[in-house]
Amino acid sequence: MQIAQIRAYNGSNNFKQISTPVSERTYQPQFTSVNPAKVKNTGLYDKFTDWIAKNYYEKFYRSKTAKYILEHTNGEKWNNMTTHMSALGSTLISGMYVIRTLENDKLDPEKRKTLAINDVLTWGVSTACAYFLDSKLAKWWDGVTTRFAANYLLDNKDARRTDVLGEWEAKDLKYMMENWHKHIKADSVEALDLTKLEKKAYSNIRDFNLDVLKNKKLTTLIDGMGVLKSLFVFGMVYRYLVPVLVMKPANMIGKHIHEKKAHNLEQNAQKVDDKSQKVEKKD
Amino acid sequence: MKIDSIKNYPAGALTKQMHGNSLERNEEKSAGAYYDKKSVNRGYYSGSFTGINGAAVNSSYKNLGNTLSDKIFRSKFFQWVDTMFEEQSVIGQALVALVVAGGLRPATNLAMAGKNDKEDSIYAASHAISSAIIGFVVSSIVMAPFGAAFRKIKENPKKYLTGLEEVLGTEIGARKLEKSKAYKKISKIAQFIPDTLVLGIPKAMLTIALIPPILKYVFGMEKGHKKEAPKAPNMAYSKPTLNVTLEKTTGGNK
Numbered sequence A: 001m002q003i004a005q006i007r008a009y010n011g012s013n014n015f016k017q018i019s020t021p022v023s024e025r026t027y028q029p030q031f032t033s034v035n036p037a038k039v040k041n042t043g044l045y046d047k048f049t050d051w052i053a054k055n056y057y058e059k060f061y062r063s064k065t066a067k068y069i070l071e072h073t074n075g076e077k078w079n080n081m082t083t084h085m086s087a088l089g090s091t092l093i094s095g096m097y098v099i100r101t102l103e104n105d106k107l108d109p110e111k112r113k114t115l116a117i118n119d120v121l122t123w124g125v126s127t128a129c130a131y132f133l134d135s136k137l138a139k140w141w142d143g144v145t146t147r148f149a150a151n152y153l154l155d156n157k158d159a160r161r162t163d164v165l166g167e168w169e170a171k172d173l174k175y176m177m178e179n180w181h182k183h184i185k186a187d188s189v190e191a192l193d194l195t196k197l198e199k200k201a202y203s204n205i206r207d208f209n210l211d212v213l214k215n216k217k218l219t220t221l222i223d224g225m226g227v228l229k230s231l232f233v234f235g236m237v238y239r240y241l242v243p244v245l246v247m248k249p250a251n252m253i254g255k256h257i258h259e260k261k262a263h264n265l266e267q268n269a270q271k272v273d274d275k276s277q278k279v280e281k282k283d
Numbered sequence B: 001m002k003i004d005s006i007k008n009y010p011a012g013a014l015t016k017q018m019h020g021n022s023l024e025r026n027e028e029k030s031a032g033a034y035y036d037k038k039s040v041n042r043g044y045y046s047g048s049f050t051g052i053n054g055a056a057v058n059s060s061y062k063n064l065g066n067t068l069s070d071k072i073f074r075s076k077f078f079q080w081v082d083t084m085f086e087e088q089s090v091i092g093q094a095l096v097a098l099v100v101a102g103g104l105r106p107a108t109n110l111a112m113a114g115k116n117d118k119e120d121s122i123y124a125a126s127h128a129i130s131s132a133i134i135g136f137v138v139s140s141i142v143m144a145p146f147g148a149a150f151r152k153i154k155e156n157p158k159k160y161l162t163g164l165e166e167v168l169g170t171e172i173g174a175r176k177l178e179k180s181k182a183y184k185k186i187s188k189i190a191q192f193i194p195d196t197l198v199l200g201i202p203k204a205m206l207t208i209a210l211i212p213p214i215l216k217y218v219f220g221m222e223k224g225h226k227k228e229a230p231k232a233p234n235m236a237y238s239k240p241t242l243n244v245t246l247e248k249t250t251g252g253n254k
Helices: A002-011 A013-017 A038-041 A043-061 A064-071 A082-103 A109-153 A170-183 A187-195 A204-215 A216-283 B002-007 B013-019 B022-034 B052-058 B066-076 B076-087 B089-112 B118-155 B157-161 B174-178 B181-218 B241-252
Strands: none
Touching: A002 B118, A038 B174, A043 A109, A043 B118, A043 B157, A043 B181, A064 B022, A064 B181, A082 A216, A082 B181, A109 A170, A109 A216, A109 B066, A170 B002, A204 A216, A216 B076, A216 B089, A216 B118, A216 B174, B066 B076, B076 B118, B076 B181, B089 B181, B118 B157, B118 B174, B118 B181, B157 B174
């Protein structure tokens, strides 16, 4: 079919335009050595970001602090650093509010204590809830991420590495994660790296992508999904679930208790007044 | 054995089985077409697809690309947001706060407010909106260059991280570093530190400063117009004051 189309072009005027003699051709500047991206990135902003990369990131990576942190965070529980940084941020801000409350001269010392304890308890409950929810959602979110990756592969055939793995469809991603090694094209030069890999079934899409698909954009997207989940969970718990759905009823209960106390105090005060009046009358 | 099973498919069987699993279908097409040509079939069509019918059907996504969540996943906007969460995590965090604390929480606060604590709820809503706006604006402006700088490290690690092979536990190279847990961990810490340790407290201060204008321009309440709460005598803490301050303090709990 394609050949027929080419033949048709041969007979058309369009073809003649392509074969214009060199002398009649107009000069077309060749932008082969200028990369538009590079032009865009040579500005002040680029220099500034480069300065940050060198003076902040590079220095931090090379710092003793970074080395110390890495040496002391070897366990599996430290892998999701996004959650720990969210918790650290919350701890610092809550700590600041506690200090401000304790230093507030307008409040009674007793009130300050109560409010400070309340702040600390709120922080504690929020942090515990956030970690709990984040870990509980982890497995489900892995499934969501795999489906997200399948959708990415649906739209990006190149990312499926069909040159190495043969034709397969994105909807069969989970099958491919388990059986990829059965489909390697033995005669493909690009497949050499895959043949060296351990023939294992992958349960994690990130690992499968890193080892088999090797798509850099997909790695970023998969990592982004993990960050999105953790930040959403922590944001929801810290800023919505606890302050609105927990604190509101807690405040209502607190109000009720205080009203009851105030009522009792008033009644007691009245009784004392009545007694003292009776004593005065007797005298 | 499996190749034989492909060979035994009757003519027309391929079109009849189009509803089946796509892997199987592809394999049938390929195997059917190329099975007899030994020059083409060099062994990688082992026929394995034909032996996993059940497994493949069970593990394949039904209706991929057509459900609402799939359409969201496939959208360029979602993928842009997703990339931002990875490369500009602090801005991502501020975006979540903007949606949750700037929209969802004030709406719920005001919806749940009774007659007696309406003003308290407005105050709490103002605090939440203020906190969300300040967080998002400050983080976006200040952290955007940090995000761009981080992308440079990610794209050209050899320029910045050479010599850190031992610390990061891998050779320095974009692909190698993707697999390094140490690199992933320390990168996330590096991304969050400017916001968490440097901007966190100034942002909280700015949040408090922004409450009066929000009260005035969003809710039409002037500062100081808040009704004086009746104080219960001889109590350690009067309930309305406690209530307001609690909402204030929990509002800054992030």
